[in-house]
Amino acid sequence: MVAAGCSLIPWIALSALLGSVVCEDPNQPLxxxxxxxxxxxxxxxxxxxxxxxxxxxxxxxxxxxxxxxxxxxxxxxxxxxxxxxxxxxxxxxxxxxxxxxxxxxxxxxxxxxxxxxxxxxxxxxxxxxxxxxxxxxxxVIARTEEFINVDIEFGNDTFEFMRLVLEFKHFLKKFNKVYSSREETERRVVIFYENLKTAETLQSLDQGSAEYGVTKFSDLTVEEFQTMYLNPLLNQWTLHSPMKPAAPAQRPAPDSWDWREHGAVSSVKNQGMCGSCWAFSVTGNIEGQWFLKNGKLLSLSEQELVDCDTVDQACRGGLPSNAYEAIEKLGGLETETDYTYTGHKQSCSFVNRKVAAYINSSVELSKDEKEIAAWLAENGPVSVALNAFAMQFYKKGVSHPLKIFCNPWMIDHAVLMVGYGESKGIPFWAIKNSWGEDYGEGGYYYLYRGSNACGINKMASSAVIH
CATH class of the missing domain: 3.10.450.10 (Nuclear Transport Factor 2; Chain: A,)
Incomplete structure (x- = not known):
């Protein structure tokens, strides 16, 4: 006999080992x-x-x-x-x-x-x-107890659970992550698991040679990552004021160029949990321009812009075009040593006599990538901006996400383009980021060159020093 209320499954009539009829919840999918x-x-x-x-x-x-x-x-x-x-x-x-x-x-x-x-x-x-x-x-003695019973749907491959435990343990140790409570730990491991799946999707569909996976941002939701590290003002095109167009390069672009090899790029910096990428992009550009005009590489102050640029919004975002104008009005930039970065807005303490570098104006480059390459090789590193969705999980290689992941009109992160070339036949832009040396390849992101990937061509600009 079949127990009352049980549905008889044709290919399993009874369970000899269990000693009773196997009766599943009729509301559960087969x-x-x-x-x-x-x-x-x-x-x-x-x-x-x-x-x-x-x-x-x-x-x-x-x-x-x-x-x-x-x-x-x-x-x-x-x-x-x-x-x-x-x-x-x-x-x-x-x-x-x-x-x-x-x-x-x-x-x-x-x-x-x-x-x-x-x-x-x-x-x-x-x-x-x-x-x-x-x-x-x-x-995993130190941490397993805190998330071992988190309710995560692993589908048919339940051995995903073991992978999650090992990946999360390594993540906690590598990035020295500590959470305030069991509840917060459980929330973060769920986010971490979802991000693993996103990284795997990016990996499976990437058209370049990039490797995506666990990064120091893997326990953040997309919204948290955007709020803490990105710049929402960049995609608000009504805020963009027109800039003077740059004169085209006088020579065609060489096959490859890297300003790091010519002394025009300072070490990788870290903006912290502050949406000040616009300031780092601009100071990186001016550091290169100053080096080319004066032969001296300085590390210039981003904090001065965060505190003293009254048009932009400090850690809540800004525009490179505004930053150039602010620097002109202030009279220049102090060095990183004299005006140290704190990662939050404070009262402006700019001192004119400490100015270490100045600019005379700024220009906007062509939106043609070949012309951007020629201008960069001839004139120095370029301030650019892009859609940073794929960057959250980027580890190395040349990134070439599908447009669905990297809408070229949804630009939200400003960076510094320092060179270009090819790697195993894949053309790339070499991009200096501002998330520390423990991001990407020593702090750098490599993006496919030639398809206007992630909107990389839409906001190229530079300061001008006479």
Whole structure:
């Protein structure tokens, strides 16, 4: 007989191993994973089977046992697939011993615990159990407890859970991340998992040679990343005032050029959690212009612009065109040493006698990438802006996202273009970013050249020094 209220699945009439009819929630879609408790019928047998198979496949001298039950899910397919999450620890019993009960090591320093995930296939009508997958890793002691039970949908590949644990542990350690509470940790791991999937989508669809993955921004939502690090004013085109056009380059662009090799680029800086990229883009351009006119590379102050540019909005964004005008009105820029960066707006403390570099005017470059390359090679690094969506997860290589990820009209980040060239036949722009040297390739982002990718051609500009 079938228990009342149960739907009989044609290819699973009963569960011989469970000793009862398998009855799934009729509201659940067919094949959906169902969470089981440790005491439910049949679960003990499945756990004993996984423990036995673990020991058969282990080279360890001592037997290991399940020391902590985490979860079991059952999925009804053409048979039953169980997914088991447990902790397994070593005991004091040698495998060769025939004792029925084995105690764990009482000394914590001798207790070796692994976090394991098993997949077991149960073809009930044949009475066979088969171990499909086993994945065990040392327990993440410091952090696992805080997010081990976070409710994340892993789809059919439940071994995603183990990958998440390992990736998140490495992320916390590498970037020294600490959260204020268990709730915040749980929220961040969910965001981290979603960002892993986004990075994988970017990777699968990228048209260049870029590698995307875990970065120091991987625990931020898109909205948080935009608020903390990007510049919303750049895509508000009604705010853009016309600039004087630059005279075209006198010579064609060479095959490649890099101003880092000619001493015109200072070290990579870090804007912190402040949308001041516009200031870094402009000061980087002026540093290069000053070097070309005077033979001296200075590190100029972005904080002066954050504090003293009354047209732009400090950490809430700004426009390079406004910044050039502000510098002209102020009389120039102090050095980074004299006017140190703090990453937040404060009262203007500009001192005219400390001016280290000045500009006379500014110009807007052509929107043709070949002409931008020729102008850059002839005249120095260029202030540019782009859509930075793909940059959140960029690690290395030449990035060439699809337009759907990188709308050229949704520009939100200002950077410094310092050169161009080819890598394994892929043309690129070399872009100095302002998110520290632990971003991208030593602080640099490489973007595909030749298709106006991410709007890189729309806001190229430069200061002019006579």
């Amino acid at each position: 094949g959906s994973p169902v969470q089981l408790g440790e005491s439910e019928p049949g679960v003990k047998k499945i756990l004993e089977f996984t423990e036995e198979r673990y020991n058969l496949g282990s080279n360890a001298m001592h037997r290991r046992k399940i020391s902590r039950f985490i979860s079991v899910t059952r999925q009804m397919l053409k048979g039953i697939r169980y997914t088991i999450k447990v902790e397994v620890s070593n005991t004091q019993c040698k495998k060769s011993s025939m004792v029925r009960s084995c105690d764990f090591y009482p000394e914590s320093h001798k207790l070796e615990t692994e976090l394991c995930m098993f997949e077991v296939w149960d073809v009930t009508l044949q009475g066979n159990l088969t171990l499909l997958k086993q994945n065990c890793q040392p327990k």
